[in-house]
Amino acid sequence: MSRKDLTERDPGERLDLLVGEILAIARREGADAAEVAVSEDAGISVSVRMGELETVEFNRDRGFGITVYFAGHKGSASTSDTMPEAVEATVRAACNIARFTEVDPCNGLADADRMARDVPDLDLDHPWALTPAEAERIAREAEDAARGTDERITNSDGAGVASHRSTTRYGNSHGFIASVTGTRHSISCGVIASDSSGMQRDHWYTVARTATGLEGAAGVGARAAQRAVARLQPRTVPTGRYPVLFAPEVAVGLVAHLIGALSGGALYRKASFLVDSIGRQVLPRGFSLTEEPHLRGGLGSAAFDADGVATYEKAFVTDGVVSSYVLGSYSARRLGLASTGNSGGVHNPLFDGPRRSADALRAGVARGLLVTELMGGGVNLVTGDYSRGAAGFWIEDGAIVHAVEEATIASNLSDMLRSIVGLGDDVDPRFNIRCGSIAVGEMTVAAS
Numbered sequence: 001m002s003r004k005d006l007t008e009r010d011p012g013e014r015l016d017l018l019v020g021e022i023l024a025i026a027r028r029e030g031a032d033a034a035e036v037a038v039s040e041d042a043g044i045s046v047s048v049r050m051g052e053l054e055t056v057e058f059n060r061d062r063g064f065g066i067t068v069y070f071a072g073h074k075g076s077a078s079t080s081d082t083m084p085e086a087v088e089a090t091v092r093a094a095c096n097i098a099r100f101t102e103v104d105p106c107n108g109l110a111d112a113d114r115m116a117r118d119v120p121d122l123d124l125d126h127p128w129a130l131t132p133a134e135a136e137r138i139a140r141e142a143e144d145a146a147r148g149t150d151e152r153i154t155n156s157d158g159a160g161v162a163s164h165r166s167t168t169r170y171g172n173s174h175g176f177i178a179s180v181t182g183t184r185h186s187i188s189c190g191v192i193a194s195d196s197s198g199m200q201r202d203h204w205y206t207v208a209r210t211a212t213g214l215e216g217a218a219g220v221g222a223r224a225a226q227r228a229v230a231r232l233q234p235r236t237v238p239t240g241r242y243p244v245l246f247a248p249e250v251a252v253g254l255v256a257h258l259i260g261a262l263s264g265g266a267l268y269r270k271a272s273f274l275v276d277s278i279g280r281q282v283l284p285r286g287f288s289l290t291e292e293p294h295l296r297g298g299l300g301s302a303a304f305d306a307d308g309v310a311t312y313e314k315a316f317v318t319d320g321v322v323s324s325y326v327l328g329s330y331s332a333r334r335l336g337l338a339s340t341g342n343s344g345g346v347h348n349p350l351f352d353g354p355r356r357s358a359d360a361l362r363a364g365v366a367r368g369l370l371v372t373e374l375m376g377g378g379v380n381l382v383t384g385d386y387s388r389g390a391a392g393f394w395i396e397d398g399a400i401v402h403a404v405e406e407a408t409i410a411s412n413l414s415d416m417l418r419s420i421v422g423l424g425d426d427v428d429p430r431f432n433i434r435c436g437s438i439a440v441g442e443m444t445v446a447a448s
């Protein structure tokens with residue numbers, strides 16, 4: 001097929017033809033089966049700093065990844081060049097790789113009857129006709145609001161506005177082909193506050209599928225400034241065992257560790273503290289972890305996973321007890337189970353349980369730490385050992401009394417999850433994982 005044939009067609013048809021062309025080459029090369037994902041991305045991002053335009057970036061990219069199978073042998077290759085000769089070369093490279101890999105009986109496409117034959121409209125595509133001039137105006141509005149919020153805001157990391165739209169076509173030799181098109185827009189701002197105690201940096205951002213779903217630019221800037229100012233005059237805390245309250249933006253990380261420990265890749269490698277955990281209580285009674293992949297407009301919504309398997313609502317943890325793992329087709333075969341439609345990750349997981357307001361959660365802390373930032377990678381999913389640098393605020397009798405920096409919090413994930421004593425209703429809409437504040441009964445808190 002000539003390049004002219006492809007470029008004269010509409011974008012959706014172009015991608016369909018390209019997927020078909022790639023799969024046909026794989027068949028000619030002798031592959032028993034093949035799968036391919038072709039993507040097109042386009043967007044704009046603009047940033048300003050200290051009232052001046054700093055960057056204007058446009059991007060438009062296309063590329064594909066191909067995986068081929070030869071009787072249990074597997075090979076993969078990818079390229080950003082979709083000219084005919086590059087397509088041929090990339091497919092042949094994948095086939096050559098496959099011929100030199102070890103046989104793995106778990107390799108292969110997902111079962112044909114698991115393909116997402118019905119692909120619903122999940123309301124993910126909301127293009128924003130954003131011009132560079134309008135993006136600059138919005139970014140200036142965010143930064144101006146931040147710099148004007150408090151006289152202690154003395155410098156800026158800048159403000160940015162971005163809008164991106166992407167389309168991915170997935171197809172395989174089962175004859176399955178489907179696509180998803182989605183948008184992602186954002187406004188961000190970061191500033192530096194200063195006083196006699198030194199300087200503190202913080203930021204805020206908003207992200208949504210629709211431009212109208214974003215927080216206002218002035219509000220983003222003001223919140224960034226308020227967060228930076230609140231961190232001034234930090235103090236250390238006495239080492240000891242205290243309640244720890246995770247703000248929503250860091251609580252999602254705790255849930256992500258739980259999801260990671262339940263993921264098939266970690267389980268079949270025996271690299272998780274939750275190996276053989278079906279039926280085991282890992283959370284307090286009343287708490288659950290579920291998934292809603294067909295949530296309209298959700299940041300993580302998807303009708304099919306990276307294997308083409310149809311997604312569906314499910315519970316990973318029910319009433320505190322593990323009820324399902326997080327599996328793609330390969331990891332499911334390794335474990336002797338069936339795919340849960342989670343190749344490539346989870347889709348709008350919801351961490352739920354008895355909820356209270358964030359103020360009520362904090363009011364229940366006589367003496368403890370509110371964590372708003374975590375540093376370092378001290379999380380061992382094999383053992384569950386957890387030790388990370390933390391910053392936030394010290395709580396006395398339910399009230400914030402001063403900022404905290406250079407602290408370390410430590411425990412074991414298994415203990416942390418089982419000792420959750422509260423969940424806030426302040427779900428942060430900026431993340432695929434939906435979770436409010438999480439209160440953990442007790443952890444070791446140490447000054448660095």
